[in-house]
Amino acid sequence: AQKKKWASTTPRVPCTRRALRVFDMTYGVQFGSLWPSIRIGLLSEQKYGALINNYCDAQKVTQELEEMQAADFIWESGKVEQDLDPAAEQGASEPESSSETQTEPSELQAQPPHSPFISISPNIKCYTFPKGDISLFHPARPDMIGVLGYYLLDAASILPVLALNVQPGNLVLDLCAAPGGKMLALLQTGCCRQLAANDLSVSRTRRLRQILHSYLPEELSKIVRITSWDGRKWGDLEMNTYDRVLVDVPCTNDRHSVVEEDNNMFNQMRKGERQMLPMLQVELLVAGILSAKPGGDVVYSTCSLSQLQNEYVVERAVELLAIQHDISIQVEDLSCFRKWFQNTFSFYPDCRLGELILPHLTANFGPMYFCKLHRLN
Numbered sequence: 269a270q271k272k273k274w275a276s277t278t279p280r281v282p283c284t285r286r287a288l289r290v291f292d293m294t295y296g297v298q299f300g301s302l303w304p305s306i307r308i309g310l311l312s313e314q315k316y317g318a319l320i321n322n323y324c325d326a327q328k329v330t331q332e333l334e335e336m337q338a339a340d341f342i343w344e345s346g347k348v349e350q351d352l353d354p355a356a357e358q359g360a361s362e363p364e365s366s367s368e369t370q371t372e373p374s375e376l377q378a379q380p381p382h383s384p385f386i387s388i389s390p391n392i393k394c395y396t397f398p399k400g401d402i403s404l405f406h407p408a409r410p411d412m413i414g415v416l417g418y419y420l421l422d423a424a425s426i427l428p429v430l431a432l433n434v435q436p437g438n439l440v441l442d443l444c445a446a447p448g449g450k451m452l453a454l455l456q457t458g459c460c461r462q463l464a465a466n467d468l469s470v471s472r473t474r475r476l477r478q479i480l481h482s483y484l485p486e487e488l489s490k491i492v493r494i495t496s497w498d499g500r501k502w503g504d505l506e507m508n509t510y511d512r513v514l515v516d517v518p519c520t521n522d523r524h525s526v527v528e529e530d531n532n533m534f535n536q537m538r539k540g541e542r543q544m545l546p547m548l549q550v551e552l553l554v555a556g557i558l559s560a561k562p563g564g565d566v567v568y569s570t571c572s573l574s575q576l577q578n579e580y581v582v583e584r585a586v587e588l589l590a591i592q593h594d595i596s597i598q599v600e601d602l603s604c605f606r607k608w609f610q611n612t613f614s615f616y617p618d619c620r621l622g623e624l625i626l627p628h629l630t631a632n633f634g635p636m637y638f639c640k641l642h643r644l645n
């Protein structure tokens with residue numbers, strides 16, 4: 269019998285095609301009749317949001333964006349809340365101030381009029397074009413002193429940061445921080461007493477430094493400590509330390525995986541790494557929770573639709589913490605996000621734990637999964 273010459277005769281299946289095949293099988297079952305619409309969203313041009321840099325002339329920048337018909341979706345969501353509940357607090361409440369907080373953005377704004385019972389991280393402004401409008405933002409321009417006016421990112425990335433609800437004087441850890449969009453949003457709150465921004469990849473932590481340099485005054489950059497350690501070890505390195513921890517883990521990066529060959533998780537060479545992802549995610553989440561203070565909050569997030577990387581990881585981590593560390597966790601209800609941000613994002617209505625943003629042609633953000641965990645002891 270003739271030997272098959274795999275390398276030369278078998279056509280190479282593109283990683284994007286392989287990813288789509290896997291998604292058709294798994295997500296077809298997971299999302300049923302919703303899958304075709306999510307699939308076409310994933311394959312189409314994604315929408316961006318412009319995260320406003322409060323450390324430049326933000327008023328000028330926002331005015332320009334408003335002239336283009338973009339609006340701050342966080343502020344707008346406050347109006348939705350009021351329409352739904354006319355008894356909700358009228359007008360805006362002032363953010364708490366604290367002498368512990370070392371830095372404040374040039375203008376600490378009034379808060380959008382959300383329900384007084386559930387709070388979200390303050391001072392974050394993210395502009396998007398309305399549902400169905402596929403206009404694009406221009407790249408941000410530097411101001412007189414070279415600081416950039418906004419940072420373009422998937423607007424759904426802001427939701428995990430809002431859910432973390434950073435408060436004045438908080439010690440914050442961003443365990444997997446690069447390239448740094450969420451780190452920048454955390455800093456816009458003006459609330460971090462200190463921010464530890466970590467990423468295993470040394471080359472990617474360089475991008476974190478670049479962002480600090482391009483967006484923040486030098487004094488403020490001093491509250492950020494950048495490290496490139498293995499996040500899984502954090503539980504041993506700094507136990508019971510942080511008020512807030514963001515665990516934005518490596519995942520199958522679903523949108524990237526179906527459109528981009530470069531650095532694709534579905535490369536045959538990365539099969540082992542891909543299969544080990546849920547395990548790595550559990551370890552990172554457990555480490556993140558161990559490094560939070562008792563009473564502290566942790567947000568877990570991915571940009572994948574996979575239940576195995578989302579709810580199952582949360583469940584497994586909660587279980588491990590109870591068994592191995594005697595630590596109890598309360599998974600917080602974030603369904604209010606669905607109500608507040610319904611005009612901007614398409615939410616999956618059937619998430620058991622946490623919330624999931626689905627790509628959709630009229631609101632092509634995400635996927636983004638986020639779940640908030642409160643450490644009780």
Ligand code: SAM
Nearest residue numbers: 444445446447448449450468469498499516518
């Ligand atoms: N939070 C980032 C942002 O908003 O720009 C995105 C984070 S990205 C989804 C996941 C990151 O985790 C990657 O930059 C990767 O280098 C990093 N990573 C992978 N394994 C890690 C580990 N064991 N410890 C810490 N970071 C890790």
